[in-house]
Amino acid sequence: MNVTVNGVTHEIEGGPLTPLLDVLREELGITGPKAGCHQGSCGACTVLVDGEPRRACLIPSVYAEGKEITTVEGLGTPEDLSAIQEAFIHHYAAQCGFCTSGMMVAAKAYIDRGGTDDPEAIQEALGGHMCRCTGYAKIIEAVSAAARGDSFDLTTTAVGKYTTMTTGGAE
């Protein structure tokens, strides 16, 4: 059986009923999707299947055969961040980071299907995702910003370019 993850096609050995999450994490070593509950409750394992957010812990891998899987690793790299990733950094929307992978792919799906910066609509779209650090407000701000197409001055936040304690912030 073949699955395509972030544009790369893999031949997999796991049986057809092996959860996609286990195939991704244990067989392919793609660890962005997290195993928070293994019962479809927390949303940390969410991936895109042909652009639609799905709980990787609940779907049998056979369901993913021939489809395009996108994980958080497929959204952008540290050197070439996508808009939603920039927004999450800029708005401090990741605290411990464990729910972030699922939040971001769900947010990407929301924006790709024309989602606006309406906080209520974003809450609805991300409603199945748990954040126990209670960062929901910042997450919703980040998704709003990305949905609006805000551009960020990442000189204060991008890798290697930010202000530090020695180079100074506010005096």
Next chain:
Amino acid sequence: MKVVGARIPRYDGVAHVTGRTTYVDDVRIPGTLWVKALRSPVHHAAITKLDTRPAEEMPGVSAVITWEDVPHLVYGPLEALGIPADEPLLAKDEVRYKGQPIALVAARDEATAAEAVSRIEIEFDERPALFDVRQAFDADCPVIHQEGNWYTHFEDDMDRRQIRKGDIAWAFENADTIVQGVYRPAAIEHAPIETQVCQVVPEPSGRLTIYSCTQALYFSMGVVAAHLQVPLNKLKVVGGTTGGGFGGKVDTATETMCCLLAMKSGRPVKWRWTREEEFLCSSTRAPWHMEIADAVTKDGWILGRKMLTLHDAGAYSRFSPYGLTKHSFHHTGAYTIPNLEFDGYVVYTNRVPTTAMRGFGVTSVSFAVETHMSRVADVLGLDPIEIRLKNANRVGDTSPNGVVYTDPSTVPTIQTIAEAIGHELPADYRTMTSEQRSGEWLPEHLVAQLGNPEDH
């Protein structure tokens, strides 16, 4: 000021948003065995039979451990202070909470480990179980802990955390009214999205490399070393990345057992708790039972407070005495009460052991104190904001444990809140400051408690 007001990026922000942060569960080690635990299915029982041979004989099983494999079985975080330990790493003769670990299996995969656990033969003789901290404190209650139903190792072998300040009898004799209340916040599960997880690699050098989600790395290192009876230089702990903890990852819940399995099997091992285990077996914030009686005057001064606190430790003491001590120091909240009689007990029940959680010991008492302040105002027919300002900590006031406040922020905080909610205050409350008491804010009963802020 280089940092206050500056936009400092999270050092781990880019890794988080690109899926590159390596949590413990993401560490890839070839040949790793999976760990599963046999946990007590009952709340309180004697173990009458434990036979792990059916699990050991199963193909694919590399190691099984029980209490017999632990070099130093019973350990307590306060042992270094001379306080006797009370909790075995793995249950020996009895289980005292549902979910308590009894035996662990390391096997080639998760399913094999789970199957092996189900083959372990175990029998129990069930005993009565206690779930309510107030009931466990009753004199005629069944005893569930080897030392009795509450902790007995406060200073000078006292069985309670006790505070006496001023003249409590005077306060209650001179009060216009006594206002009482009972407050019982419930247990709270930390519920981090990352469940407890650990990986241990036995190195050729004889050292153990421990990948841990601990919030308290050096602390966990000490706990592991104590149980294993090895020097610290045999342990290399890799931590610093925690998928949510909130205090629940201060206890060393997995590392020691994984080390024992790695040593016994000679293989790397990994133990990741299921969501059910995280909810049912991991420690929680403690439930509390708090009784407050305030001696008050009709114009809103609190002359004295009597308080009884029962802190539910669950089955073992762990950090509960520390939590209760913090609690006792804060039992007047942000307010100055000159005459105090506080007794706090760490009480055992058959709930999961309780532990640190965001401000532990203090959130419970803050809930009780603030609710009680509003109750006092309600009983007296006074304004709840004014009564708080009147009794608010000021420079020179003293805390329950005798600390002189040098920079208390209660007054401006309450004034800000009043403004934010549109609550009109009379001029003398609006212009009040944190400066040392004088005039109408220094009634006779508050004179003796004043300290000299210069001394602190």
